[in-house]
Amino acid sequence: MSIEVNNIKFSYGRIQALDGVDLSLPGGAVGLLGPNGAGKSTLIRILLGFLVPDEGDGDIFGFDIRTRQTDIRRLIGYMPEDDCLIPGMDAVSFTSYLGELSGMPRQEAMKRAHEVLYYVGLEESRYRLLQTYSSGMKQRLKLAQALVHDPQLLFLDEPTSGLDPQGRKEILELILDISSKKNIQILISSHILSDIELTCSYVVILDKGRIASRGEIDALRRMDYSLYELRIKGGKETFLQDLNGFGYQIEEMEDGLIRIYVPSDRTPRDILETAVGRDVQIRHFVRSRSSLEDLFAKVVGAD
């Protein structure tokens, strides 16, 4: 396991940002999901050593996150969410500078800066001043600086924010390429569920500072509930009230579609029996393949 943390607690004054987080992450690409304020960024900042946890311990590649931060930072690359640059520099000097700060020899850092800038698609504008870069270019640049020293683990904080659809697609392609073919582990924090679904095989869902769910995305889809979609005619309110009473979670879509999460101790047959009991016609009834969004809504209770 590359990352392991036990009972991590952290508070900002009275606000408990992380409340006993235990994690043991596998290799590959891992998605960190959660609504705003769930504690995703706080967790990443603790792993980077920016914040010291109030309680708990952990290690990355066997190095203690409290005492061996310098060793950890040699092995990781970090792409922050905010725009960050050093004014007066162009992309090549910026990237090679950060490579040098990571411990690369000067000449090697310069050579490598050209390579990674080429890789992220900034080869044409690598000598332009960073202040003149668009949001999409800054996003690519942040990825380049995170990759320059060839880390073993990448922390990507909202990697596609501020990108147009084409730029987003290209960055996601890069992330997929890095995680699947280049043997670099990735931890992606994002609120864009489809990005996580596309790039990650394992997901950790945080809610209110606690881990709400975690596991392989495919396994999570199968766990605990199954999702059915149906359309009905007549007696909708009483029918849905009854299902709610039985512990089903229900979502009503705008187009009249009803999505029902069936708990593991119930069967879809119960839905049909309830409909018969309430004299409701079922016009459409299919089992749906649950998406990460469904899982997220189910776990976090968000719309």
Next chain:
Amino acid sequence: MSIKEKGYTHWDGELESRRFPWSPIMRSGIRLTFKKKFFKLFFFLNLIPAVVYLAGIYISERLEDFEFMIREASMPFKVNPAYFNSFLSGDYLLFMIVMILVFAGAGLIADDLKHNSLQLYFSRPLKKRDYFMGKTSIVFFFLLIVTLVPGLVLFLMKLIFAGNFKFIQDYPWLPLSIIGYSVLLTAFFACYALFLSALSRNSRYVAVMTFGMYLFSDILYAIFNGIFRKPAFALMSIKANLQQIGAAFFGVKLPYDVPWMYSFVLLVLFCGVAVIFLSRRVRGVEVVR
């Protein structure tokens, strides 16, 4: 060609554990400062006092060549520790040092705060002290070039022009005074620049503060001294405090009738406060509790 096709290759080198991990910060900071408009001009203007004082040393040693200028009058100056003190703590040099700080010091931390780049530094194998060392070394580089280097060169030139070692026999401690005072001056101004630079995210405000605080402290001294006629008000002035310590270092009469130790303690206290403030202000991430 799509990005994916370009391929990512692993780097087969090994990361070094540098003895001075802050050296890239220093190198890059110096390079970026020299790129600033008018900086080179200001920087070289700082060397004017050194040239003037060098001419003074030459004249003092080749008096016979300049008899037509001096005529009957006695030599207008003497090259002694007071001469070096007046070079290193002269009004012009101190003022120009502040001007260097306006260019080279204002953005040191303010720009990193404004552009969120602290997290880039601290996601690298750098400690907070490496970051500060890197930033401080930029100020040290520029200020030592206009204080320590010309100070020692003047001393050497005095020996060369004299053609003997009498000067060093008379004042064997003088090189140490030059080194000590230059380093102290530079250390104080480094704390001053970094402290002010961390106060704001806007380097222009910091530039105004750097210049304004130096000038304002002197004006304040002049006003209070004018009203109350007490030399102790010299302690309010940055310039006066530095000149007091300079006089103590070179063993010459103090310019203000206040113990130089008071000035020294004041400046050390200021540096202490600056260091505490900086260590709290500069973090990989801002935490509001």
